[in-house]
Amino acid sequence: MPNVNVTYGEMQAAPRQPQVPVIRLRAAIAGAAAVIVALSCVLSGTAMASTAPAGVRPMPVTTGASAWYVSSVPAIAAAPGCGKGANVRKVVATYKARKYKAGGYRTDTLYCGNSSYGYRHLEPHIGQYFGGWASFSFAMAQTLKAPAAIVPQANGNYMESAPIYQCFYEGYYIIWTFFVIPQISSGTIVTAYGREGKRVNESCP
Amino acid sequence: MGRMEFGPSVVPELREILLSTSEGAFYGPDGGLTEVREVPFLGEWQLSRLGFDPDLGRSRLVCVLTGAGKTVTATIDADDFPDLRGNTSTSPEWNGSAYHDLAVLLSTLIQEQVLTWDPADIRSDEVRICLPADRAKPEAR
Numbered sequence: 001m002p003n004v005n006v007t008y009g010e011m012q013a014a015p016r017q018p019q020v021p022v023i024r025l026r027a028a029i030a031g032a033a034a035v036i037v038a039l040s041c042v043l044s045g046t047a048m049a050s051t052a053p054a055g056v057r058p059m060p061v062t063t064g065a066s067a068w069y070v071s072s073v074p075a076i077a078a079a080p081g082c083g084k085g086a087n088v089r090k091v092v093a094t095y096k097a098r099k100y101k102a103g104g105y106r107t108d109t110l111y112c113g114n115s116s117y118g119y120r121h122l123e124p125h126i127g128q129y130f131g132g133w134a135s136f137s138f139a140m141a142q143t144l145k146a147p148a149a150i151v152p153q154a155n156g157n158y159m160e161s162a163p164i165y166q167c168f169y170e171g172y173y174i175i176w177t178f179f180v181i182p183q184i185s186s187g188t189i190v191t192a193y194g195r196e197g198k199r200v201n202e203s204c205p
Numbered sequence: 206m207g208r209m210e211f212g213p214s215v216v217p218e219l220r221e222i223l224l225s226t227s228e229g230a231f232y233g234p235d236g237g238l239t240e241v242r243e244v245p246f247l248g249e250w251q252l253s254r255l256g257f258d259p260d261l262g263r264s265r266l267v268c269v270l271t272g273a274g275k276t277v278t279a280t281i282d283a284d285d286f287p288d289l290r291g292n293t294s295t296s297p298e299w300n301g302s303a304y305h306d307l308a309v310l311l312s313t314l315i316q317e318q319v320l321t322w323d324p325a326d327i328r329s330d331e332v333r334i335c336l337p338a339d340r341a342k343p344e345a346r
Contacts (some may be wrong), residue, residue: 088298089298098232100230101230101238101241111298113299115336116296116299116306116310116336117298117299118299121336125317146232146236147232148231148232149229149230149231149232149244150229150230150232151227151228151229151230151244152227152228152229153222153225153227153246153312154221154222154225154227154246154302154304154312155222155246155302155304155308155309155312155313156300156301156302156303156304156309157301157302157313159316177321179321181313181316183299183300183301184301185301186298186301188298188299190299190313191313191317193317193321195321195322195323195326
């Protein structure tokens, strides 16, 4: 798996990013042609990035993911801050989440939590994904906002999933499946993780 | 000191969760709802056996899952869940179900550690279901 230093992204119909020697990550609802949101992961230097809709000029990004997240996902903290001394109910981030079989969105919350739920529960999975916390949180946000599937489960949780495209300027991409598991009744996020899928030897769709 | 033991309710509760199905909603590229269908909790896996270990009794729970010709044995030791092993507690901050905490947590962990993996990608035939020590106990509550 490539070791990438993440900064940020573009949007669905935003103009093509300048040719930066980078790795890009795309989050899609489903299918190669269904790119909803994309995230650029630059190895170094400045990238052009935006969460704005088509036609809006991309915003240059030179700093960490948190700043970029602010406009679309206001409550994502720059760093989780769930070290020793942090309360279990400290809010790490809130996410806009599509409602199950209904229009509109709910708000899901990631708390520091403990071994059973929240950031402290999912923390080991961050290293299994790529790009660190910023990329992980972005994938959570995209999965909740535009899931490919929402399955309510008997254990009181939703299982929400979406494909995430990790794109390489070398001309191939890897399709991950990202899962987020929020509690149905409260929107408290129990856990989240990504699964690396197949590599496609074509340019990112 | 002897081994810790699970309470008796964990097996039927966990079995009920694992064998449940629910109505999943699937969305297309444009975000529109494309399909609603029954989705088993186990996904592409099947439950071959769930019960206490024949030798260790209620100190170890064994969950045997098969998928795509692969068999994975998930072992769960009561020692790894000292606070929840009785399966009598309910923590509304993370458990919104009618089941007790241990059954819910185990179902989530089995999903994390087995069910959401492609059977071909699971390298070991045996998976120990547990919470890593480094995240077991936040110091502040």
